[in-house]
Amino acid sequence: MDQLVFLILSIISIGAALAVIFSKNPVYSVLFLILTFFSIAGHYVLLNAQFLFIVHIIVYAGAIMVLFLFVIMLLNLNKTNETSKSMLPKIAGAISGGLLLIVLLGAVKGLNQAEASQAVNADMGSVKNLGKILFSEYLLPFEVSSALFLSAMIGAVMLGKKNLKDH
């Protein structure tokens, strides 16, 4: 049962990820990216990480992608007003992307395979466990990342203000 669900989710996520790249219309790309996020969220459920699953949907599919879609709809990008690109950037992009893939593959292959039985614990990804670990073992990184978010927020507000002297 788990195997079957895993297979279906994997096919959807890979297919949707490919469709993101190959779609001619940017709006379709964004919608396929949302579908990819959903299928990846499904993988989190299979790994018993319910909290991660729901936060992934709320943050990525529900908030960030909405803003993405917003921008793309407002710009109204489509084939007619797309500037024609030369082949050179495409080739460079393909080569650098391929190199990144090789590096990632090498890195993953070097890792020890985690034992499957060890990872599967029904309560592992629950909110309770996650909260306890975040506020005990990983307290410092957690607080530091909140400072990072705050500075990012302030930066966004500063950029959003067109002319500071007017205010």
Place this chain on the structure above:
Amino acid sequence: MEIFLIDKIVLIVAVFGITLLFALYSTYAERKVAAFIQDRLGPNRAGIFGILQPLADGVKFFLKEEFIPAHADKALFILGPSVSMTTALMTSAVIPWGNSLELFDRVISLQITDLNIGILYVFAVVSIGVYGIMIGGWASNNKFSLLGALRASSQMISYEIAMGLSIIALVMTTGTLSLGEIVQQQNGSIFGISGASWNIIYQPLGFLIFMICAFAECNRTPFDLPESENELVGGYHTEYSSMKLGFFLFAEYTNMFISSAIMSSLYFGGYNFPFMDQLGLSHNLVTILGTTFLFAKIVMFIFLFMWVRWTLPRFRYDQLMRMGWKMLIPLALINIIITGLLIVVLK
């Protein structure tokens, strides 16, 4: 396992049917309430008191011509209303519609599934609901539709934040994210009255913020800017006709029903009612009474939605944004701080 599945399927179909029935008759109730407030009669031709009006409307929607504009994106044009309707119906899975029934030597819970992250699930579904409107508005290839869709989605994103913050304060007092447990906890007695320890007593400000945000999320007056007809023709569904338009309108009423159910469950005790354990009735009878009370609460909230719609004028767009970002979010943050302080002091 098989019996469990049959239980769940029956429950799912029942909840689905009841939700649609409520949404259907909400349209009728809306017109009757509007008529009452404006001193008119309202629909009174189809059946006694116009009771068959929703069915007539449904038949009309189905028989209208299916029209897709020439330059619209066909696939997305159809996807828009479908996403709206699906997300509107999805939330009902985690709402506890009643306590448990003891039938055929088994205990049947009247909640489809009690996720331990129930509140977050509701929140996730609400945040996905934006896509239906955005996709539909963009695919119509009409500037009024696009503007309506952008208004709707920016409004929904803005009010989601305050809504989430008001829920955090609630979660702090209850200590759980499961909707089933939150409702169960409100069963406690207060002043010797059992089943009256509702969260509204502990979170009055949080409830107020949540309710305002629920109005905004449902795109109801005074927040119905996405479809303000004097500026945007019809808003995001300008180009829609036939049952696809019906789906958009129907999704709004479904959302109204579901958010009424969530407000009743989170803040008004859900299926709990005063004196529920002191009546000395059998467990099943109390459960049935509790479900009846839950639906009574839901109906009252739906009436509130309509009452507000026919009483208040709509906000201007900058007023709406100012209220969301500069008033509700700080208020919700203050609510969290006060709740936290009280929890520390009282423990």
